[in-house]
Amino acid sequence: MPTPEPVVTPVSGALGAEIRGVDLTELTDELFERVHEWLLKHLVVFFPDQEHLTPEAHIALGRRLGELEVHPFLPKVDGHPEIVVLDADQGAKADEWHIDVTFQPNPPVASILHLQVCPASGGDTMWSNQYLVYETLSEPMRELLDGLTAVHVLNTPQTGEHSAEHPVVRIHPETGRRSLYVTRMWTSHIPQLSRPESDALLQYLFEHSESPRFNCRYRWQPGAVAMWDNRATQHLAVNDYTGPRRGQRVTVLGDQPTGDTPRWKEYRPAPDERYYPRHVTARHGYR
């Protein structure tokens, strides 16, 4: 009997598709190619009913997309340093919009999250389509943003400081499309602008990209897997639940984000310019 065709159902008008009829532990090269195409097209793809995905199979799946990250500080599965454990009871509630790990020079290209325990209600995850976010801006705004960079910072007592500078608009190496590449959790400032200009512009861009028309929202069932393109989306876990929620994630190591060459030099404040220190100290940051 021929194998039934996978069923692909869009999750929203903006991005995301749920794919039924695929066993992620038994992907032929041909089927993996289709998974990769679905990922590039829908930006985040969901595979329900993958309870049997073992840590070894999870790692093998991630490696088909590229080399895997060993996360600098999140807890790991025993014996599998490539798999991080996201446990709400251990404080892992990623409830602010973010692109994964943009404070590093080569942020991940993709992540694969296997959710094993989820609340009876709540705890959905949302993603945004950062291509659409960029494409819906006016032409003058896109032109301005194309010539800027942004600094992304992680700075906590546990981790110390990590920072990286990336184009505000990155060009996807596989699709050639431009997407907005700033994110509320990590982006500190735009070094070519004055502090008030940078704050106002970033605030506008965060709000624009978080608009519901660019989002999808996924209601988890235990055992489901989400695979997302970290180069063209951001995401957050909705913090509207109590009780256990646990998952395991592998992250595919990144490329260096590319965009247009920056058009302006770093902003230099006048000696007497009214100037507010930032709460973070970034590599090129405001002190």
Ligand SMILES: O=C(O)CCC(=O)C(=O)O
């Ligand atoms: O827990 C989730 O649904 C999302 C986790 C997350 O933000 C991440 O893996 O980067």
